[in-house]
Amino acid sequence: MAVAPLPETDAGGPITPERGRGLSREWRSFWSNPLAIAGISLLGFLILLSFVGPVIYHTNPESTNLLDTFAAPTAAHLLGTDALGRDELARLMLGGQLSLEVGFAAGILSVILGTLYGLVAGLAGGWLDAILMRIVDILFALPGLYILLLVDSIFSPSAILLVVVISVLSWLGTARLVRAEVLTLKQREFVHAARSLGSGTWRLMMRHLLPNVMGVVMVTATFSVGSAILTVAGLSFLGLGLPPPTPNWGGMLADGTNYIFQNAWWLIYPPGLAIVAAELGVNFLGDALRASFDPRLREGRA
């Protein structure tokens, strides 16, 4: 039942790769970006250090030794010891686990919240969209840090509480971004096509809109993780993060600055550099993802 054969130029002919929006092309441009490699290396190093490090470096990060405080780095303690004689490197590893876990969990949870919210608002349109986005405007006006401090001082801080509060305070930007993206996608003909085929709202969201906003979502996700790590570190630095003895980079940095006159540089540089490395890694990664996946930047490169 095939129709008459058609000239090779158009039908069935060799497929010519051209400027397009397919997966492979974007990932190819991502992997050839030196920023991507730098970001992945930095984050990979920190993740290995925190999660694989303790397997190799068997030193209890919580055992104190008051006879061996403020020891400079030696073979026994590669990064020296702190005011209680605890091994700094072991604490850096354990602290890294917590900082990264909380940062990633809060960042990703906030992006999931924001993406769902933005999808619903953008797809619904009309007055529902207007109400949802005014709520976002109002929440944007609230000073997040003060709410964090307030919640932290009312409830006893725990990792879960931190994750929940940080993500609840930081999904707004993602929601705006995803909504804007959905508004433009909604006018694309393939969405009209899907509707004319009879696809329901759920299918429209999951099969047509979500996959097409994933590029933008991935970019914001990396930046959200970065800012969540920084928030946890910042709170801990102010003494409002997680209570001792659990170490984390922000708290360790705060401790270290107390002994700045002891010249204990090994208590300041390692946690400080770890935070900087995590931020740089996440931002490099985000920039590289954006260069490959953001439709606006992509046009320029094509």
Next chain:
Amino acid sequence: MSVQVAPALGHDETALVQVRDLVKHFPIRGSLSFRAHAWVRAVDGVSFDIRKGETFGLVGESGCGKTTTGRVLLRLEEPTSGDVLFEGKSVTQASRHELRLLRREMQIIFQDPYGSLNPRMNVGNIVGEPLEIHNIASGADKTRRVEKLLEVVGLAKRHIDRYPHEFSGGQRQRIGIARALALNPKLIVCDEPVSALDVSIQSQVLNLLEDLQQEFNLTYLVIAHGLNVVKHISDRVGVMYLGKMVEVADGDDLFDHPQHPYTEALLSAIPIPDPTARRERIVLQGDVPSPVNPPPGCRFHTRCPYAFDLCRTEEPPLVDLGGGHWAACHLRKPGMQVATRA
């Protein structure tokens, strides 16, 4: 005088699609309030029939409401008023469930072969999606049917797991056609099906559409701004201007004996592929008035070379000039089929 907007146009109860007094106004809203302070009268009382098995061409300048007509007809937009009957059943009143069933019968092919395919889905999923939505086939059965559809539109089986960006414009349009065919519809609305394609590819796609029409007994509504395309494949043609239907006639009749001054002007703009041929070119003065604030009386009077007083105050009804040739012009009276304009 109340305007008779051709309720009896064709009076053809056997028509596949009957469009009756269709109106679609889009609100223009302020930034702060939701109350519309003006309306774009995209479609303002349009009636026509599409007969079973025919190709009905709908032409007009951009912004005349032809695309909106097509989209309201498929209920991709809700009409402001008026009705569309598909095989005698109302599309505009259909419940969710009825609409879902109707969707199987009416499909659409879009202008932009780049925008009409989801870049994140491969061809198998794009063409197979309608089968999944309507629980017709899945898994191996779906693959088999999709392969068959690809062959029908002149693509190869092996294209099934490629992504849209790997194809040329003409090939993508074929993918869109395969998707529209998947549910075995009776009506396909072709919204500018070839205007985004290279000229060399246009005729291939038009020929494909004609072949498919014969093979699957399809009815087409072809929306186009260029008369060439419509002339090539239409049995009957409707001409729209500023949200109104100004002339409806059999294709040949319309092209040989246009009755509305607007159609006449449109036709004179088609280039003749003969350097020695001479034709008086009617160049319309001025721009199309805004559909937010259309001129009173005949909407074309601001640009019509023949306009007189009546045209400025009273809207001409669409009347049958005889032989199924309808026009909305005060210079034309019912029953008078004029062979050529003086």
